[in-house]
Amino acid sequence: MLVNALNSISQWAIPLLLLIIPIYGFIKKVPVYEKFVEGAEEGFHTAVRIIPFLVGMMVAISVFRASGAMQVLADLIKPVTDLIGAPAEIVPLAVMRPLSGSGVLGMATELMRVYGPDSFIGRLASVMQGTTDTTFFVLTVYFGSVGITRYRYSVLIGLSADITGFLAALFLCHHVFG
Amino acid sequence: MLNLIWLVLLTSGIIVAAWHGNIEVVTEAALKAAHDAVEVCMNLVGIMALWLGIMKIAESGGLIKALARLLRPLMIRLFPSVPPHHPAMGAIILNLSANVLGLGNAATPFGMKAMQGLQELNPHPGVASDAMCTFLALNTSCITLLPATIIGVRASFNSVNPTEIVGPCILATAASMTVGVTLDYLFRRRNRQRRE
Numbered sequence: 001m002l003v004n005a006l007n008s009i010s011q012w013a014i015p016l017l018l019l020i021i022p023i024y025g026f027i028k029k030v031p032v033y034e035k036f037v038e039g040a041e042e043g044f045h046t047a048v049r050i051i052p053f054l055v056g057m058m059v060a061i062s063v064f065r066a067s068g069a070m071q072v073l074a075d076l077i078k079p080v081t082d083l084i085g086a087p088a089e090i091v092p093l094a095v096m097r098p099l100s101g102s103g104v105l106g107m108a109t110e111l112m113r114v115y116g117p118d119s120f121i122g123r124l125a126s127v128m129q130g131t132t133d134t135t136f137f138v139l140t141v142y143f144g145s146v147g148i149t150r151y152r153y154s155v156l157i158g159l160s161a162d163i164t165g166f167l168a169a170l171f172l173c174h175h176v177f178g
Numbered sequence: 179m180l181n182l183i184w185l186v187l188l189t190s191g192i193i194v195a196a197w198h199g200n201i202e203v204v205t206e207a208a209l210k211a212a213h214d215a216v217e218v219c220m221n222l223v224g225i226m227a228l229w230l231g232i233m234k235i236a237e238s239g240g241l242i243k244a245l246a247r248l249l250r251p252l253m254i255r256l257f258p259s260v261p262p263h264h265p266a267m268g269a270i271i272l273n274l275s276a277n278v279l280g281l282g283n284a285a286t287p288f289g290m291k292a293m294q295g296l297q298e299l300n301p302h303p304g305v306a307s308d309a310m311c312t313f314l315a316l317n318t319s320c321i322t323l324l325p326a327t328i329i330g331v332r333a334s335f336n337s338v339n340p341t342e343i344v345g346p347c348i349l350a351t352a353a354s355m356t357v358g359v360t361l362d363y364l365f366r367r368r369n370r371q372r373r374e
Contacts, residue, residue, distance in 0.1 A: 013279050021236045028239035039234025043226030046290045047219050054215040060187040062211030066203045067195035069187075109331050117337035123346075126332055130325030130347035132354050133277075133318045138289075142314060143306060145290040146297040150305040151180050153365045154314050157358050161319040165354035172346040 046145050053144030057136060061099045070095055086170055087121050093128055098135035098162045105129060124173045132165040222286065229287035233272065242268030256316070256359075257309050259299070266295025270313055277320040289317060308366050315362040319355040321348060 025032045064070055074092045081091050089111060096103045108125040115121040135158035139151055195204045236242050246253065246268040253260075253267050260266055269292035276285035292313060300307040306314075325347055332340035 013281055014284070017284075018232065021232050021239075021241070024241055025235035025239045030235055030238040032235050035234045035238045036231035038231075039237075040227035040231035042234075042291075043228070043230035043287055044223055046230075046287075046294075047222040047226045050222075051216055051219045054219060055212050056184065058211040058215040058218075059208050060184050060191070062207040062214075063191035063195075063204055064187040065191075066207035067191040067200075068198055069191045069194040072190075072194055105327065105331075108328065112331060112335050117332040117335045117340070122332075122335075122337075123343060126328050126343040127346045127350055129328040130322065130343060131350040133320065135318045138318045139314060141286065142289055142293050142317070143310070146293045148297075148304060148306050148310070149180070152306045152311060153362075154306055154311045155179055155183065157311065157315045157361045157365070158318045160361055161315070161354040161358035164357040165319070165350050168350035168353035169346065172349055176346055177342075 049147070050141050050144040053140050057140040061136065065096070065100065065103060070099075084167070084170065085174065086166075087124070089115070089121055090124055090128070093125055094166045097128060097132065097166065098159060101134040101137055104134070120173065120177060123177050124169060127169040127173055128166060131169055132162050135159060135162055225283045226287045226290070229284050230291060233269075233288065233291060237265065237268070242272070245271055256312055259307070259309050260296070261299075264295060264299065266292050266299070266309075269295055274316060274320060277317065278323055280322045280324050280326055289313075308369070311365070312359075312362050315358040316355070319351065319358040321351045321355065323348070 022032050022036075025035065071092060074095045077095070078088060078091055081094070082088070086094070093104060093107050093111070096107055108129045111125045112122045117123070117126065135155075139154055139158060143149070143151055143154075191207075192201075192204050195201050233242070242265065243263070246263075249271055250262055250267075253271070254262050257267070257270070269288050273285050273288035273292050276282075276288055293310065296307060296310050296313065297303065299309070324344065328343070329340050332343070
């Protein structure tokens with residue numbers, strides 16, 4: 001019931017925004033098409049401006065992942081994750097979570113293919129996929145769009161939130177799905 | 179900090195690849211990622227143009243200001259360094275709302291617009307401001323009511339109940355958001371005390 005409602009919100013949100021905002025603008029005597037083009041032009045410049053930042057970050061993350069260095073890191077933290085009752089299969093996913101959104105989705109899909117979506121691992125992978133955003137992608141794109149290279153404590157906060165999300169997902173899956 | 183993280187990611191990758199005797203993966207991964215990064219941005223061009231165009235109409239009509247006024251009591255507590263009437267406030271609200279509704283492709287353009295607004299207020303242009311850090315703490319740990327992609331994946335593998343993970347997702351995100359916002363508050367307070 002709730003999910004159906006949420007589903008229809010997701011489906012209707014964009015068409016409704018595209019309908020209501022231009023009509024609202026017209027009523028308020030905004031030259032709607034001219035203003036649209038004016039805003040769209042800004043969007044174009046912003047998207048191009050983030051290219052160098054994203055190239056730098058995606059290359060480093062991709063090399064880190066493809067070389068097996070990420071697996072080495074996952075093996076290194078395994079004693080800690082064993083201690084808190086996280087399945088070994090999940091650890092690489094936790095390491096990947098802040099680095100690559102498409103990577104996490106790929107790994108979560110693979111875990112569900114192997115273990116099934118209703119297994120503990122499948123459920124935990126699902127919750128981890130649906131929790132928190134890809135920290136490094138967000139920071140790179142958002143800061144990159146205004147040319148900021150010194151992120152101060154943002155990385156630390158993002159990673160702390162990711163670790164919390166992982167621990168909470170583990171705890172909740174143990175208690176909700178047993 | 180970021181310089182170090184970037185350096186470690188890249189060099190440790192190359193060293194591990196060399197250690198495992200498959201150095202050729204480095205070249206392939208690096209070139210492919212460089213190509214993919216541009217593709218991500220190119221995909222963003224159209225989406226950004228569309229949403230920032232629509233946002234401009236809403237802004238010109240005064241809709242964004244009205245929205246910001248509605249949430250002002252909350253926003254001035256989260257962003258004390260941003261004037262309550264500043265356009266960045268409206269963009270931040272739009273970005274977070276789009277995130278909550280799971281409209282990822284609308285969230286990014288609104289988010290960049292918010293960053294541009296915050297950058298206008300930033301006294302040190304190359305360095306992240308307090309308000310930017312708060313905004314990104316909220317953004318990276320933001321709740322999505324319906325994680326549509328993963329529900330789709332679960333359904334495609336014939337899950338008995340593909341949406342059973344929605345509740346745990348929301349609770350886990352709430353936990354990470356609480357930690358993010360609390361840490362941000364503590365960092366801000368510490369910095370303020372240092373300055374005084």
